[in-house]
Amino acid sequence: MNRGALLALPALAVLSGCSEGKTQEQRRPPPLVTAVQPQPHIFRDEIQAVGTARANEQVTLAANVTERVERLLFDDGMFVQRGQLLAVLSNAQEQAALAGARASAAEAASQLERIKSLSKQGFATRALLDQQRAALSEARATEDSVQAQIGDRMIRAPFAGYLSLRTISAGAIVNTGTPLVTVSDISKIKLDFTVPETQLARLRPGLPIKAYASAFPDQPIEGTISVIDPVIDPQSRAVMIRATMPNPGNRIKPGMLLTVRIETGQRSALALPEGAVLSEGETRYVYTVDNERKVKRMPVTIGLRDKGFIEVAGLPAGALIVSEGVVKVSEGRTVRFAGDKPDRAGGGAPRAAAP
Numbered sequence: 173m174n175r176g177a178l179l180a181l182p183a184l185a186v187l188s189g190c191s192e193g194k195t196q197e198q199r200r201p202p203p204l205v206t207a208v209q210p211q212p213h214i215f216r217d218e219i220q221a222v223g224t225a226r227a228n229e230q231v232t233l234a235a236n237v238t239e240r241v242e243r244l245l246f247d248d249g250m251f252v253q254r255g256q257l258l259a260v261l262s263n264a265q266e267q268a269a270l271a272g273a274r275a276s277a278a279e280a281a282s283q284l285e286r287i288k289s290l291s292k293q294g295f296a297t298r299a300l301l302d303q304q305r306a307a308l309s310e311a312r313a314t315e316d317s318v319q320a321q322i323g324d325r326m327i328r329a330p331f332a333g334y335l336s337l338r339t340i341s342a343g344a345i346v347n348t349g350t351p352l353v354t355v356s357d358i359s360k361i362k363l364d365f366t367v368p369e370t371q372l373a374r375l376r377p378g379l380p381i382k383a384y385a386s387a388f389p390d391q392p393i394e395g396t397i398s399v400i401d402p403v404i405d406p407q408s409r410a411v412m413i414r415a416t417m418p419n420p421g422n423r424i425k426p427g428m429l430l431t432v433r434i435e436t437g438q439r440s441a442l443a444l445p446e447g448a449v450l451s452e453g454e455t456r457y458v459y460t461v462d463n464e465r466k467v468k469r470m471p472v473t474i475g476l477r478d479k480g481f482i483e484v485a486g487l488p489a490g491a492l493i494v495s496e497g498v499v500k501v502s503e504g505r506t507v508r509f510a511g512d513k514p515d516r517a518g519g520g521a522p523r524a525a526a527p
Contacts, residue, residue, distance in 0.1 A: 202506045205497035207461050209490060213443035215476045215483055217436045219374065221413075223365025223383070225428040228416075229331050229357040235261065235346040236324040246353060248337045252329045259352055261325035270318040277311035284308050333357035334422075356426060361419045363395065365432050366410040374436040375400060381415050383430040385423070393417050393424065397434075443481040448495040449474060458484070459494040459501050465508065467494065467501045 239261040246258045284304045290296035336354035346352070363383055367375065375397060382392040395417025404411045415432070417424075424430070448458055449472065457471045470491075475483030487493070494501055501507055 202465070202508045203497055203500035204510065205461075205494045205501060205507045207492045207507075207509065208444065208448070208495045209492055210442035210444055210484060210487055212440045213478065213481050213483070214438055215441055215443075215478055216438050217374075217476070219367055219371050219432075219434040219436060221365040221367050221432045221434075223363045223413075223415075223430050223432050225424050225426055225430055226362040226364060227333075227356040227358050227426040228360040228362060229333065230354065230426060231330060232351050232354045233258065233327050233330075234352060235327075235348055235350045237261065238345070238347045239263075239325060241340065241342050241344045241346060244338070244340070244342050246335050246338065248335070250335050252332065252335060252355065254329055254331050256329045257326060258329055258335075259327040261327070261346070263322050263325040266318055266322045266325065270315065270322060273311065273315035273318050277308065277315050280304070280308040280311040327352055329355050331355065331357055358419055358422050358424070358426065361393075361395075361417050361424045361426075362398075363415045363417060363430060363432065364412060365415075365430075366405075366408070366412050369404050369409050369411055372400075372404075372411055375413065375434070379434060379436075381417075382433045382435075383415075383417060384433070385428055385430050387428075388423060391423075393419075441475065441483045442485070442487070443478075444484050444493055445495045446477065446480055446482045448493050448498065449482055449484065450498060458487070459498060460487075461492045461494060461507060465506050467503065467505050467507055469503050 241259060242262045243260040244258070245256075245260070246252065252258065284301075284307075287296045287301050287304045291298070291301050333355045334357075336356070338353065340346070340350075340352060363381075377397050377400060379397045381395050381397060383395060384392050395415045397413060398416045399414040401412035401414075444458065449456055450458065455471060456474050457469050459467045460470050461467055470487065472487060473485045475485070477483070494507070497507075
């Protein structure tokens with residue numbers, strides 16, 4: 173065998189191997205995929221934020237004077253009505269002073285009546301009558317002053333609500349300003365949250381919101397925006413929003429962290445199942461299928477996501493997109509659909525499934 177024939181043998185072997193590989197590739201059936209056409213979907217433009225729940229009304233009642241706690245008339249977490257007496261501070265001296273002031277006022281009133289009678293008979297001057305009227309006014313003012321001092325020692329609920337846990341006992345000496353109990357009206361909840369100033373034009377008082385608590389993830393609470401802070405924080409460039417919402421069953425507690433969703437509009441746009449859109453860095457793309465069932469990669473622009481669908485733009489009308497089996501396809505490869513005959517996997521016009 174000559175040298176040329178020997179050199180040709182490896183080349184023939186390589187060609188034979190390539191031919192055999194192509195034959196095996198041709199015998200392998202095209203990957204089975206599912207394809208869909210983009211369909212109109214209703215997307216809701218939303219603003220999302222995180223806020224803190226606050227009581228409709230809340231106040232911490234404190235001692236107005238330095239005194240001993242004589243009686244406590246409440247228990248942990250109890251519900252109280254407006255004006256209900258909650259605690260009594262020692263007021264024995266004030267009660268005694270009140271009795272004296274009342275007696276002085278009664279005496280002054282009696283003296284005034286006698287002077288009025290004498291004045292009618294001409295035995296009392298006008299100056300004496302005016303002097304006694306002033307004495308009566310002074311006595312009554314003293315009585316009111318002592319009554320106010322007693323009122324400072326009577327701690328009452330300013331509105332109906334639930335009380336905090338009790339942290340003080342009867343007999344304790346409290347100083348002026350010592351917290352005694354917190355009253356919270358949680359029949360309604362105020363929800364404070366911030367949004368970027370760029371979203372401000374989409375918000376207005378009265379706009380409905382939905383709030384979600386991690387403790388009750390499947391039970392959203394609906395409310396409305398009540399106030400938009402007129403001042404924007406210059407540091408964060410965000411504006412504070414306050415919404416109000418009902419609180420059925422008193423589920424939401426002041427201080428809870430809530431997720432807020434505000435729907436600002438609806439629109440219809442073409443959408444695909446999320447699994448049909450692939451990523452490569454910052455690029456988003458899909459695989460389209462032509463009439464000969466060949467796959468082509470095509471970049472797209474994406475938008476909102478909703479319930480497993482994603483908004484897409486940049487596709488030609490009637491495009492058929494691989495939605496299932498995308499990991500098995502590549503540029504230029506032939507695919508088949510369920511129901512295709514093996515010998516006709518690449519022919520015929522495919523049918524699109526609805527997303």
